[in-house]
Amino acid sequence: MTNLPPPTVVPPADPKNVQGDITIGFAKRLETAIFFIVDDVDSFRKQLALLVPKITTADQVANDKDSIKKHKQSGGTDLLKISGLNIAFSQSGLTKLGITDDLGDAAFKEGQFTDAQNLGDKGSTSGGVFTPDWIPTFRSAVHGIIIIAGDSQTTIDERVAETTQIIHLAPKNGSCHQVLRLDGAVRPGDQKGHEHFGFLDGISNPAIEKIDVNPFPGQETVRQGIILLGRNGDPTTRPAWALDGSFLAFRYLFQLxxxxxxxxxxxxxxxxxxxxxxxxxxxxxxxxxxxxxxxxxxxxxxxxxxxxxxxxxxxxxxxxxxxxxxxxxxxxxxxxxxxxxxxxxxxxxxxxxxEARRIVRRGIPFGPELSAQEQQQNTTLQGRGLLFRCYQSDITNGFQFxxxxxxxxxxxxxxxxxxxxxxxxxxxxxxxxxxxxxxxxxxxxxxxxxxxxxxxVPKGGEYFFSPSIPALKSTFGKV
Ligand code: HEM
Known part of the structure; x- marks a missing residue:
């Protein structure tokens, strides 16, 4: 493993190198998560190299948010056509790709399935093995997640089609195949920004030093290394290529x-x-x-x-x-x-x-609004909840803790x-x-x-690593 040089010689974090959902967070009305398994490693790496230029960086997200602000200031009421694309890999995904460096996070390495009982998820034990009450997809290996955000279903559909084509997601050519697709959406009308219990969400996230330079009163600023690997505040020595990546904890949470x-x-x-x-x-x-x-x-x-x-x-x-x-x-x-x-x-x-416990949250609700029947019977008849995501440089210190x-x-x-x-x-x-x-x-x-x-009620989840753009080029993709 090549370790990082001392922090003083690492150039400052460049927003063009960081995936945009981590430090800034996509502007979104809808968001789709595609969970995939890599089938043909060589072909996947080749196709990934072609996808990297399409991945939305923190720099682009900042520009998008700026455009939205200007559009609103000039009286625009319609939504600008804006989308975002990010990708992240589980430990089993890294292993499949032949990336053997230890990223230095025990929870990531073991995977969330192994962590489920420790998190308090319900399940059953047989022969000394605990199996959480999760949907089958998350009880088996998932190699990676592709996150696609957008202003409308049309934008999402276009972005999904383009990504599927570039990465050769089966059934087209098949470098990898989709094992699950989850679709989230901002709730309608006056519930915009509110999760399904009805409470406004996404208010409090930490500011990241030298990235969120104008924090709101009361918003604490954390060192970059609390969220980004290899930066000041990251407690662990990492492989050099892990710089400016972040661990993503995903949870599939149903709400009654x-x-x-x-x-x-x-x-x-x-x-x-x-x-x-x-x-x-x-x-x-x-x-x-x-x-x-x-x-x-x-x-x-x-x-x-x-x-x-x-x-x-x-x-x-x-x-x-x-x-x-x-x-x-x-x-x-x-x-x-x-x-x-x-x-x-x-x-x-x-x-x-x-500070070490702070995470940046990027969730989105999924599932329909309450039906009249559900309200009358006080019983959930249709699945709904939160596609919970949060980023941190250390899952053991952050989400898991x-x-x-x-x-x-x-x-x-x-x-x-x-x-x-x-x-x-x-x-x-x-x-x-x-x-x-x-x-x-x-x-x-x-x-x-x-x-x-x-x-x-948790029904699944996984821990992923969201690499920097240079790492996607050097370590993951291959032309
Ligand atoms: C369906 C499940 C969940 C719902 C409905 C929910 C809802 C909310 C709401 C309404 C807020 C207040 C708005 C805000 O401060 O942004 C909030 C804040 C927060 N939630 Fe959750 N949440 C859920 C799951 C989780 C999970 C799994 C974690 C982490 C283990 C978490 C960590 C936090 C944190 C750190 C805050 C900010 C607290 C603060 O800084 O004051 N939430 N959540």
Whole structure:
């Protein structure tokens, strides 16, 4: 393995070298993920070399977002035709391609299937082997993922057709074949940007040093190496070609929306109308109102103006004088507090940093809107959820840690007067009926509220490595 030279001699990260979904994130209305298996290694490498010029870099995504901004400023209301294409490989994909260097991430190397039990996914054990309750595709090897984003179905279809043709995705010539295609879409109308439970998503991501140069108030800046391999802050020595790549954790998460809504109504916070009490409980479980307004700043009532203001909607730390020790404003186990505890760790003695745990999230919802029948029966009849993706330089420190050691850990955040309980949204228990959270009702903070089912159900996933453009040319593709 050729190790990286000392950081001082590595030239600064060039956005033309980084795949665009990592550091900036595609502008998208729709997004398709194609999971593939490589069949003919030589042919795949040859075709990949031809695909590399089509891959969307961070530089291009930044330009696209700039064009959208200018278009809107000049009164344009239609969508610009914009698309994005990225590619990433699993450990089994690297092995298939004959790339033997160790990328230095234990979770990536083992793959998510092996990690499923540790993440808390449900499954069965036979002969000492745990098999998660996942769809068959993710119970077998998947070599890679192609992500295609766009403004419309036409754009997606064109990009899929072009990519299929260039990479020789079977049935055309067959250097590789598709094992699964998942289609995600931004939700319609006023639910644009909201996930299926109805909460605005994609508000809080860390800024990356020297890339996101104007962070919003409260948005923490992380060193580049927290997201990009080989950069300052990356804890591990990597093969030289891994520079400016990133690990992608993909999760196929189903959401039981009518069941969640029914729970909120039946456990509505008292002293309000049932609808208001249900809305308040939902906000307490997430740590933000559906609008996106954070409970730490708007603890009693939604504030849509605050929610829509990026100068304010992330500017909080759970450090109001009374807050670190009470759940007056936000439950300790609310989803956003569990997954980014801010002052809950920074305020410890000695302070603990959250930097290494930060991830950049790029998910998109999938599946139809709720039907009238589902609403009437309070039962999910059609699959829907989140195609969750996040990037980091170290899965063990990032996604895996957040899911396993924070969301699933009832004692986190530490040193609180009441046991916080599970992350109310994604926390997974060995026995799902044992899930509880304290602080759901601000007036009865020590009372544990049972969360009878897990409303987020993982049905698969994999860990991938998203190489830089130079690595795709030198190490992956072959002319
Ligand atoms: C279906 C499953 C999920 C849903 C519905 C969901 C929903 C949300 C929502 C509505 C927010 C608030 C908006 C924002 O801050 O951007 C949020 C934030 C966040 N979520 Fe999730 N999420 C899900 C899965 C996950 C998973 C699997 C992880 C990681 C293990 C995760 C990590 C985070 C983080 C780090 C934040 C930002 C917290 C902050 O900085 O304040 N989420 N999520």
């Amino acid at each position: 929306v009518p069941e969640f809504n029914d729970f909120l109504l039946h456990n509505a916070i008292p002293g309000l109308t049932p609808e208001e009490g249900a809305e308040f409980l939902g906000a307490r479980l997430f740590g933000r109102w559906k609008s996106g307004a954070p409970l730490d700043l708007a603890p009693l009532k939604d504030d849509p103006v605050l929610a829509a203001d990026p100068q304010r909607n992330n500017n909080f730390r759970y450090n109001f004088p009374e807050d670190p020790q009470t759940q007056d404003r936000c439950p300790f186990a609310a989803h956003v507090r569990k997954t980014n505890p801010r002052f809950d760790l920074e305020g410890l003695n000695p302070p603990a940093s959250t 957040v899911q396993h050691s924070w969301a699933n850990n009832t004692a986190f955040p530490p040193q609180k007067p009441e046991t916080p309980g599970f992350d109310a949204i994604i926390g997974q228990a060995a026995d799902p009926t044992s899930r509880t959270i304290t602080g759901a009702d601000p007036k009865a903070q020590t009372t544990a509220l049972p969360l009878p089912i897990e409303w987020v």
